[in-house]
Amino acid sequence: MNKVFHPKLVSVLKQGYSKEQFSKDLFAGIIVGIVALPLAIAFAVASGVSPEKGLITSIVAGLIISLLGGSRVQIGGPTGAFIVIVYGILQTYGLDGLIISTIMAGIFLIAFGLLKLGSLLKFIPHPLVVGFTSGIALVIFTTQIKDALGLQLDKLPSEFLPKWGTYISHLGDVNLVALVITIVTILISVYFKKITTKIPGSFVAIILVTAVVQIFKLPVSTIETVFGDIPQSISLTVPSIDFSQLHVYLAPALTIALLGGIESLLSAVVSDGMIGGNHRSNTELIAQGIANVVTPFFGGIPATGAIARTATNVKNGGRTPIAGAVHAVTLLFIMLFFGQWAKLIPMSCLAGILIVVSYNMSEWRSFVSIMKGSAFDILILLVTFFLTVLVDLTFAIEIGIVLSALLFMKRMADAGTKPEFEVDSDVLENYSNLPKELGIYEISGPFFFASAKQYSSTLKQIGLKSEVLIIRMRHVPFIDSTGLHNLKDVVKQIQSNGTTVFLSGVRPNVAKDMEKGKLFELIAPENVLPAFDQALLKASECLRNKAV
Structure with a gap:
């Protein structure tokens, strides 16, 4: 059990935790809390639930994920990817159905972790991830057109094409004030970083736009006119559960669990690359599961690792789970003492923020x-x-x-069915006589979505210990976009460490895909050699030049 569930926080505290790192984590946590505020509210509203449910999710789930998770810097909470799912479950099963589905999803995630299934998520191909992420982004953008244009529509079709048909037929009813607010919000959110990156543009947009709307009494819908007051407390919520009907929620629960697991581990992998760390995937799944079991009882919605907020945490100096805990406490403080003003936020302002989110999600x-x-x-x-x-x-x-x-x-x-491509000579096969500064790794078999993570992990370990790395690819029949994506990431990491990379024995069809994928913008074409002995000669020359 200890090997399966071993929170990073425990490791951090055992290794020693300095006051200097605490000050960095404190600052990063506060900044991420401010970043999360408009997003938590916007995600909740777009999902069809009241705004405080987004805040509660960020507070409760965010705290649990940080304290129990397998990543040093993961920030948990509601995310854009869940908007479509949550909205659909609400329409079909109601609020109690959403709560039950989320709890069941949490149990699934815990089971995934206990069964050590975290590594299986590497079998999700990169085109599939980009496809559904881009699709979700377009759906989120579509759902925000109503509020962005200030349209007063009682009934909006749930399907994509009929929804756009309704928008087009009501273009004459556009509220120009709402449209201007949406545009101003987008501009502030996108360009405020040119003034400072310490304060998120979306937070500034909410403050300024809400103030202007209230001062000049502008005729636009606000959170208060749509949802009423925002509660400034967190209370226990117990759903009405009919155990004979639990099978009805299996499909939505599994959907939440799969998407939550994929997104949280993708976020953890991205943050690993930013800090040079290694997350514990099964521990992360168990923590995500516990968060999704507990949070609904306090009125929350599904939660997972949030890539943008996690990246913000890293960029502001957060390096331990303490930063994520501070982010949750910051949001709790804001909700308890400033929540009464959140109800004044215009719906078109939230639409503007979510349009920016959908653009960033679109990949x-x-x-x-x-x-x-x-x-x-x-x-x-x-x-x-x-x-x-x-x-x-x-x-x-x-x-x-x-x-x-x-x-x-x-x-x-x-x-x-293709002839074997073999141009590497068999000379110099004895690697033991080579300089210790030279790393060599031979890939045998397709570099595709199921093997890409393992190959990349090993390449990273070897590359970071070497001054020059030769990657032998004579036995790689093809490389897919997942393999290319992972290979480019690991090459960037080891090159930033000062390591020079050479490729040898790359088949013509593989080289063609590498060129399309812009790998040769990272590895110079002259460092791609047809034979291993040629690569070895160039690598030795490179080592001599580095020694001078």
């Missing part, structure tokens, strides 16, 4: 990059994207995973 650069890659990756990307937007997120993920497996088998079959 359009990755989308465009994958569209330039192989036909297999493009197919997975587009199928997942359109199913997410037009049908259902759960269905999109299921079809995407099945399609990825089928296409992988097709690529393996195609690779098996």
Whole structure:
């Protein structure tokens, strides 16, 4: 049990915790708390629940995830990815159904962690992740058009295309004041960082826009006119549970668990790259599960690791789970003492913030990059994207995973019919006589979504210990976009450490995909050699130059 569940906080405290690091964590936690305030409210409102539920989720779940999680810097709370799911569950099962589904999802996540399934999430291909993330971003953007334009619509279709049809048919009813507020909010949120990065633009936008609306009594909808007062307390909520009907909630619960697990571990991986750390995936899943079991009893909604807030934590000096705990306490303080003014926030201001969030979520650069890659990756990307937007997120993920497996088998079959590409000579095979500053790693087999994480992890370990690294790829029949994505990340990390990277024996089809994926913008083409002995000669020359 100890090996499966070992919170990072315990390790941090055992290693010694300095006053200097506490001051950094304190500052980072306060900043992240301020960043999280408008997002927590906006995510809750967009999900169809009252604003305080977003705050409660950030406070309760955020604290639990930081104290019990497997990452040093993970920030937990409500995220944009859950908006579509939560809204759909509310429409179908009601608030009690959402609470029950979230608790069951938490139990699933705990089970995933106890069964050591954290590593299985590496089998989620990069095009699939980008496809459903971009799809969710478009859906979130679509849901905000009503408030962004100030439209007074009693009934809005839930489907994507009919929703846009309704918007277009009501363009004559646009509230120009609301539209201006939305645009101003977007501009402040995006460009305020040019003045300072210490205070988030979304927070500044909320303060300024709300003040102007109240001073000049502008005719726009606010949180108060839609939801009423925001409670300034946290109380225990017990749902009405009919145990004979629990099977009804299995599908939505599994959806929450899968998406929460994927997003939290993706966030942990991203933060690992930023701080040079290694998270404990199974511990993180168990902590996420406990948070989702506990939080609904206090009126919260599903929670997971939040990539943007986690990155903000790292950039502001947070390096231990204490920063995440401070973020939760900061939000609690704001809710208890300043919550009465939050009800005055205009709905169009929240829409502006969520439009910026949806843009940042869209991963359009990755989308465009994958569209330039192989036909297999493009197919997975587009199928997942359109199913997410037009049908259902759960269905999109299921079809995407099945399609990825089928296409992988097709690529393996195609690779098996091709002649072996072998130009590396067998000379100098005895690595033991080579300089200790030279690292060599040979990849055998496809560099694809199931193997990419393991290959990249080993490359990182070897590369950070070496001055020069040769990656032998003579036995790599193909590389997919997940492999390329991971390889580019690890090359950036080890090159930032001063390590020079060489490739040898890259097959023509693999080199073509690498060029499309812009890997050769990181590794100079002259450092890509057809044979190992040629790479070894250049690597030795590089070592001599470094020694001078």
